[in-house]
Amino acid sequence: MELLPRIKGPDDVKALSPEQLPILANEIRQEIIQVTSDNGGHIGPNLGVVELSIALHRHFSTPKDRFVFDVAHQGYVHKLLTGRYGDKFKKIRSTGGLSGFLTRDESEHDCYGAGHAGTALSAALGMATARDLKGSDEHVVAVIGDAALTCGITMEALNNIKASTKRLIVILNDNKWSIAPNVGAIPGYLNELITNPVYNRLHNDLESFLESVPGGNAIRKFGKKVKAETKDFFSDQESSLFEKYGLRYIGPIDGHDQELLDQYMTFAKKCEEPVILHVLTTKGKGFEAALNNPEKFHGTSPFCPETGQSKPSKPGKPPVYQDVFGRALVDFAKKDKRIVGITGAMPSGTGMKHLHDELPGQYFDVGIAEEHAVLFAAGLATSDIKPVVAIYSTFLQRAYDCIIHDVCLQDLDVMFCMDRAGLSPNDGPTHHGLFDISYLRCVPRAIIMAPKDEDELVDMMKTGIDHKGATFIRYPRGNGVGVKMKDEPEAIEIGKAELLREGDDVMIWALGPMVNDALKLASKISAEQGLHVGVVNARFAKPIDTELLLEHAKSCRLIATIEENVLKGGFGSAVLEELQDAGLDTPVVRIGWPDKFVTHGNTVEELRGDNGMSPQQMEDDILNRFRAIPQESVTADAIRFPSGK
Numbered sequence: 003m004e005l006l007p008r009i010k011g012p013d014d015v016k017a018l019s020p021e022q023l024p025i026l027a028n029e030i031r032q033e034i035i036q037v038t039s040d041n042g043g044h045i046g047p048n049l050g051v052v053e054l055s056i057a058l059h060r061h062f063s064t065p066k067d068r069f070v071f072d073v074a075h076q077g078y079v080h081k082l083l084t085g086r087y088g089d090k091f092k093k094i095r096s097t098g099g100l101s102g103f104l105t106r107d108e109s110e111h112d113c114y115g116a117g118h119a120g121t122a123l124s125a126a127l128g129m130a131t132a133r134d135l136k137g138s139d140e141h142v143v144a145v146i147g148d149a150a151l152t153c154g155i156t157m158e159a160l161n162n163i164k165a166s167t168k169r170l171i172v173i174l175n176d177n178k179w180s181i182a183p184n185v186g187a188i189p190g191y192l193n194e195l196i197t198n199p200v201y202n203r204l205h206n207d208l209e210s211f212l213e214s215v216p217g218g219n220a221i222r223k224f225g226k227k228v229k230a231e232t233k234d235f236f237s238d239q240e241s242s243l244f245e246k247y248g249l250r251y252i253g254p255i256d257g258h259d260q261e262l263l264d265q266y267m268t269f270a271k272k273c274e275e276p277v278i279l280h281v282l283t284t285k286g287k288g289f290e291a292a293l294n295n296p297e298k299f300h301g302t303s304p305f306c307p308e309t310g311q312s313k314p315s316k317p318g319k320p321p322v323y324q325d326v327f328g329r330a331l332v333d334f335a336k337k338d339k340r341i342v343g344i345t346g347a348m349p350s351g352t353g354m355k356h357l358h359d360e361l362p363g364q365y366f367d368v369g370i371a372e373e374h375a376v377l378f379a380a381g382l383a384t385s386d387i388k389p390v391v392a393i394y395s396t397f398l399q400r401a402y403d404c405i406i407h408d409v410c411l412q413d414l415d416v417m418f419c420m421d422r423a424g425l426s427p428n429d430g431p432t433h434h435g436l437f438d439i440s441y442l443r444c445v446p447r448a449i450i451m452a453p454k455d456e457d458e459l460v461d462m463m464k465t466g467i468d469h470k471g472a473t474f475i476r477y478p479r480g481n482g483v484g485v486k487m488k489d490e491p492e493a494i495e496i497g498k499a500e501l502l503r504e505g506d507d508v509m510i511w512a513l514g515p516m517v518n519d520a521l522k523l524a525s526k527i528s529a530e531q532g533l534h535v536g537v538v539n540a541r542f543a544k545p546i547d548t549e550l551l552l553e554h555a556k557s558c559r560l561i562a563t564i565e566e567n568v569l570k571g572g573f574g575s576a577v578l579e580e581l582q583d584a585g586l587d588t589p590v591v592r593i594g595w596p597d598k599f600v601t602h603g604n605t606v607e608e609l610r611g612d613n614g615m616s617p618q619q620m621e622d623d624i625l626n627r628f629r630a631i632p633q634e635s636v637t638a639d640a641i642r643f644p645s646g647k
């Protein structure tokens with residue numbers, strides 16, 4: 003009988019014999035490989051933390067003890083060990099299945115949610131401090147990756163630990179990888195700790211502890227030998243960066259050695275000071291294809307479990323927006339050496355890898371450091387460099403003040419390219435880019451564009467590169483619409499919309515790829531309802547083409563807006579503001595995302611249908627609103643609903 007199905011929580015893990023643990027580890031790996039081959043997901047990070055997660059559940063007991071995982075993309079093993087094996091896990095990241103990250107409402111064992119990097123240490127410190135204030139005795143364990151150390155918030159928390167608590171356990175899961183190879187000074191420093199082990203300064207307590215456990219003496223002797231050999235490397239009083247921050251540094255140890263993990267976890271639990279246990283793991287361990295390509299298998303689409311080959315997508319699909327962006331950026335950067343590209347540890351996801359490969363001198367990966375990326379760009383822009391900052395819509399939320407205070411207030415010339423604007427269906431609420439129009443529209447000097455297709459994306463990049471000031475281009479995850487690309491991009495007049503279809507009953511003002519949905523809708527309503535429905539490709543959420551909008555507001559019975567953004571403060575709100583400012587009361591129906599966090603699901607279409615944004619729902623919204631307008635020339639029964647209502 004397999005072990006995994008019997009594991010309902012930490013007590014079941016603790017009940018296993020040491021001999022059973024590798025069997026359990028293997029079962030977990032097979033389950034993760036199988037399920038992610040069907041659903042896609044973060045297979046690499048999770049295969050790397052199997053033994054570590056087992057050790058955590060053998061030494062601590064959630065929900066009383068608390069685990070805080072950074073990003074929480076590596077929480078699949080924790081979920082499998084806390085009763086979520088089975089149908090729910092088989093649908094992880096899919097409709098009705100588990101979240102691909104931890105969320106507080108999914109399980110009592112998940113004390114803290116995530117999806118964005120860098121939050122774990124601060125949250126864990128908050129929990130430890132709360133414990134101290136209440137006088138309770140639970141353990142708090144933060145699990146952070148090596149790339150989490152490139153994140154400023156992690157360093158802010160590190161700085162605060164010593165002043166805040168006496169007991170906090172930090173597990174540094176060092177696999178040398180972010181999504182791409184980790185960057186900056188941190189990996190080099192961690193490597194120093196590995197190649198010249200800081201060695202945990204065999205204090206009496208650790209030394210006597212190691213004497214008391216089987217095999218401990220060997221570790222103790224190794225430690226003394228290393229200390230002797232490295233004494234010139236580290237003077238006694240300064241052994242590691244972490245100890246300067248007031249944490250006891252232990253490690254590095256093999257994060258796949260279950261026995262070693264047991265010993266060091268036992269020791270860490272006894273520490274009456276904050277401790278960081280540096281474990282070395284291998285991303286993708288147990289699956290050859292992931293070992294050979296850690297970047298691809300950090301977060302992957304469905305694949306063949308035997309070969310690791312991605313499951314074939316429909317032939318002839320249009321290019322994905324990130325690659326259109328990346329290739330165009332290379333072309334622009336070749337023509338203008340002032341152009342540089344900046345990514346926050348997302349070269350492949352943003353398409354910046356194309357610039358890295360072709361013009362490495364004009365490429366910068368600053369790590370998981372979005373605030374720094376924007377400030378770095380601001381500094382570059384003061385010296386006649388044209389920075390192009392490629393950060394997902396959702397991750398750019400991190401750098402909001404830097405956008406306002408540093409780039410726009412100083413009127414600096416920076417172009418922001420925000421991929422994943424719209425839904426990231428499988429990643430869910432932490433990754434949907436549904437707020438950027440709202441959070442940017444109120445910022446003076448911000449110019450916000452959204453292309454209707456991949457060809458217009460490149461035109462908007464040209465527009466942003468030519469413009470002297472802050473421009474933001476937002477576009478969705480995934481494939482373009484398959485239009486022919488111009489040979490040479492053409493800049494667009496700032497604030498100029500594009501009239502695609504005439505109409506005087508209803509004018510649909512759509513933004514971004516929703517323009518294509520709007521054209522289909524207009525044709526259908528016109529054909530079925532005998533209404534004259536027009537479509538405008540708005541192109542700009544700021545500034546709006548006020549002249550054209552007011553012309554339509556005076557000539558049409560209804561203005562409809564459609565956007566891939568929340569309605570609150572979105573593009574439709576901008577249209578309302580313009581009409582009000584002009585003293586016009588033309589009816590407006592706004593179609594966009596509701597004021598809620600949209601869960602994860604299988605597809606964009608499915609989530610749209612769940613949130614009132616299917617084609618039929620959009621059509622009904624428009625007709626309902628049109629029908630409610632008191633108009634002598636159009637009687638209510640002249641409007642037949644497609645469904646015959």
Ligand SMILES: Cc1ncc(C[n+]2csc(CCOP(=O)(O)OP(=O)(O)O)c2C)c(N)n1
Binds near residue numbers: 073149181348
């Ligand atoms: C603020 C933010 N920026 C970027 C990302 C994208 N991202 C997700 S995981 C990851 C790398 C994490 O590396 P590490 O912490 O070392 O964990 P590992 O995947 O190696 O286990 C990145 C950059 C994110 N989730 N949040």
Ligand SMILES: CC(=O)[C@@H](O)[C@H](O)COP(=O)(O)O
Binds near residue numbers: 073300422426429479
């Ligand atoms: C966990 C994380 O934030 C990234 O791995 C993210 O899931 C990547 O998203 P894309 O797959 O849309 O690039």
Ligand SMILES: [Mg+2]
Binds near residue numbers: 148149177180
């Ligand atoms: Mg890592």
